[in-house]
Amino acid sequence: MTHRTSSTSPPGRSTDERLRTWGIIVGLSLVSTGLAAYEIVPASVTPILRDSLQISPTKAGLVVGVMFGTSVVASLPxxxxxxxxxxxxxxxxxxxxxxxxxxxxxxxxRIGDYRSIIASRAVGGAAYVVVWNVGIDLASRAVTPDRRATAVGIFTASGPVGFALGQGTGPLVAESFGWPAIFLVYAALALVGLLVFWPLSHGLGRTESNAPSLSEFGAVLKNGAVWQVGLLGFLGYSLYLFVNSWGSSYLTEEVGLSLGLSGLLVAVFPAVGIFARVSSGALSDRVFGGRRRPVVLGSFAAAAPLLVAFTQFDSLFVLLAFLLLSGFAVQLTLGLSFSYVRELVDPNVAATAVAFQTSIGLAGAFIAPIAGGGVVSAAGFDAAFLLAGCLAVAGIALAWQAPEPA
Structure with missing residues (x-):
């Protein structure tokens, strides 16, 4: 069967071909970085947003979470x-x-229309999931199989780069231009990425001759191993978005830090994913001989105690260390799961498997900010972070039983 015209790269490629391959990945990563920053940036100014719109923590969580909810619905189609x-x-x-x-x-x-903000974010979620699924698929096809997890890990690092950019610069944008400006400034980076990607990507489109059949599509949805890895993504994204959405508010409201300093501190949680997502592929490919399960198991095993203990300390340096270590641990799973799932199905439906993984994973991302806000309102931050630790323990149990690709 045939794939895109630049599918798996043959040995002995020229320097120009290698540069083109990595140029494509860089361009796609810049687009994804801009979208990820737009996606998370309201979390960095949650107290200002709540005061301006006069909304509850749960409604504030929806401003972040609705993009992930749209992505859940839009990803598989x-x-x-x-x-x-x-x-x-x-x-x-x-x-x-x-x-x-x-x-x-x-x-x-600007006019204080909460419902219209939610509607705009919902449409943005569809744009985000398209870019994410395309980027993973093309990064996977651009390199040889023994480097696939590494290439996908590099692309998925655009997520934490964008999250760190949004978390770290959101309060500065709000202070300089007013908080509504957070919805404007990050689209420019996506445009730059498109300008890098576009001239390098001729010939990458799929043709009718290699489109999967309906039976192949249905086989993805019936694959138990795909569902198992999808649930690991669900748990990983739940933890990732919970800390990203409510970490800054915890540091501001409970520890007493300024909003700007809280945003900078919480930015290290996604930022360390740059290293986690790249190293997850390298660990799996080179240390574990292509096995995926040991890395995912270690990810949840390290995250569980860190999340439970996070609210027990108020030292700035200890909190910073916890954010770094837990951010690294959680994102080992997020970087690897997309390579993991596409290797469990026929290559002709790899993009569908990646889309399914995205949909299930982002369901957790959608639920976590909203449910986290509900738990914070009802029982406080200690209970919310304890619940996050329990989800990580569930991840350990699930990863223990996960299959390895053939």
Whole structure:
């Protein structure tokens, strides 16, 4: 069966071909970084957002979480379409849609229209999931199989880069230009990425001759191993978004730090994922001989005690260490799970499997900020972080039983 015209790269490629391959990954990563920053940035200014709109913690969590909710719904249909169409054009549409959504969200925030903000964020979630699924698929096809997890890990590092950018600079943007400006500023980075990616990506579109059949598509949904790895992604993304959404508020409201300092501290949690997501692939490919399960198991085993103990300390340096270590541990799973799941299915439906993994994982990302806000309101931050630790323990049990790809 045939795939995209630049599928797995043959040995002995020229320097120009190698540069083109990595240029594609860099361009896609820049697009994804801009979208990820747009996605998380409201969490960095939650106290200001709540005061301005006069909303509860749960409603504030929805401003972050709604993008993930849309992604859950849109991911699988997007994956099916991407297995049948020219993904270059789809990415361009997604980036321009994000620009329009940013203007929409900015205007809605200026006039204090909470429902319109939510609607704009929902549309932005569809753009984000398209870029994410396309990027993983193309990064996987651009390199040889023995480097696939490494390449995907490099691309998925765009997520924590964008999250760190949003968490760290969101309060500064709000202070300088007013908090509604957070919906505008990050689309420009996605446009830069599109300009890098576009001229290098000719010939990457899928044709009708290699589109998967309906039976192949259905086989993905019936694959128990795919569901198991999907649930690991669900738990990992739940932990990731809970800390990203409520870590800054905890440091501000309970520890007494300024909003700016809290944002900078919490930014290290996603930022360390740059190393975690890249190293997860390298660990799996080179240390564990291509096995995926040991890395995922270690990820949850390290995260559980760190999350439970986080609220027991108020030392700035101890909190920073906990954010670094727990951020690294959680994101080992997030970096590897997309390589993991695509290796459990036929290559012709790999994009569909990645889309399924994205959908299940982002379901956790959608639920976590909202449920976290509910737990914080009802029982406080200690109970919320204890619950996060329990989810990590569930991840240990699930990873223990996870299958290895053939």
């Amino acid at each position: 997007a994956g099916a379409v991407l297995d049948r169409t020219d993904s270059r054009k789809v990415i361009a549409v997604a980036v321009f849609a994000l620009c329009g959504v940013g203007v929409w969200g900015w205007y809605a925030a």
